[in-house]
Amino acid sequence: EAGVAQSPRYKIIEKRQSVAFWCNPISGHATLYWYQQILGQGPKLLIQFQNNGVVDDSQLPKDRFSAERLKGVDSTLKIQPAKLEDSAVYLCASSLDRTLSYEQYFGPGTRLTVT
Amino acid sequence: AQSVTQLGSHVSVSEGALVLLRCNYSSSVPPYLFWYVQYPNQGLQLLLKYTSAATLVKGINGFEAEFKKSETSFHLTKPSAHMSDAAEYFCAVSDRLAGTALIFGKGTTLSVSS
Numbered sequence: 759e760a761g762v763a764q765s766p767r768y769k770i771i772e773k774r775q776s777v778a779f780w781c782n783p784i785s786g787h788a789t790l791y792w793y794q795q796i797l798g799q800g801p802k803l804l805i806q807f808q809n810n811g812v813v814d815d816s817q818l819p820k821d822r823f824s825a826e827r828l829k830g831v832d833s834t835l836k837i838q839p840a841k842l843e844d845s846a847v848y849l850c851a852s853s854l855d856r857t858l859s860y861e862q863y864f865g866p867g868t869r870l871t872v873t
Numbered sequence: 874a875q876s877v878t879q880l881g882s883h884v885s886v887s888e889g890a891l892v893l894l895r896c897n898y899s900s901s902v903p904p905y906l907f908w909y910v911q912y913p914n915q916g917l918q919l920l921l922k923y924t925s926a927a928t929l930v931k932g933i934n935g936f937e938a939e940f941k942k943s944e945t946s947f948h949l950t951k952p953s954a955h956m957s958d959a960a961e962y963f964c965a966v967s968d969r970l971a972g973t974a975l976i977f978g979k980g981t982t983l984s985v986s987s
Contacts, residue, residue, distance in 0.1 A: 793974075799979055800978050801977050803974040803975070806973075814973070814974065849917065856972035860969070862975060864917040866915065866916040
């Protein structure tokens, strides 16, 4: 069974530029999560999808971050414009259903450096 | 609101010594509890999870954790450290009733010396 795929693995941009990350969850997983992990901290949830609907985006900085999961499968997270403090690893995870949040599978992450 | 506190941002042990990483949680309802390990430049790997009545949970690589409701703790242990255990360890909690995402602690870096 293929795991959670993310791309790119690494990205370096200048502040005020835009960037997009892609995530393809495990086949059949209805719930998709995006986490932000700043160096030296634990991951923090940015947004949680159930199929193509948003369950929780309370910690997403909506003035610059956006995410979509239009067909309920893969997802894109965008930052526009990027700030220095957005430098982090962006982790995508999926679970079969939100009621099975204890069975989350993580992708390898995208490491973003904003200069 | 749920939260997790990991006591000690850095723990150093000698090879063969006991590993003890501490985690305390705050939750108004019985939670799910997890320990993840992260090696440099890699993603998160699940070590073990507590989801049921069995309070002593065994995980991969010889790790185990005990859920103690009275102490609101879920400490991670391993009887004998190996050099390959050197990594970042994260404790996490999830609300089993609401189906929420994971809430992570700040992590503990484990160093193992020979």
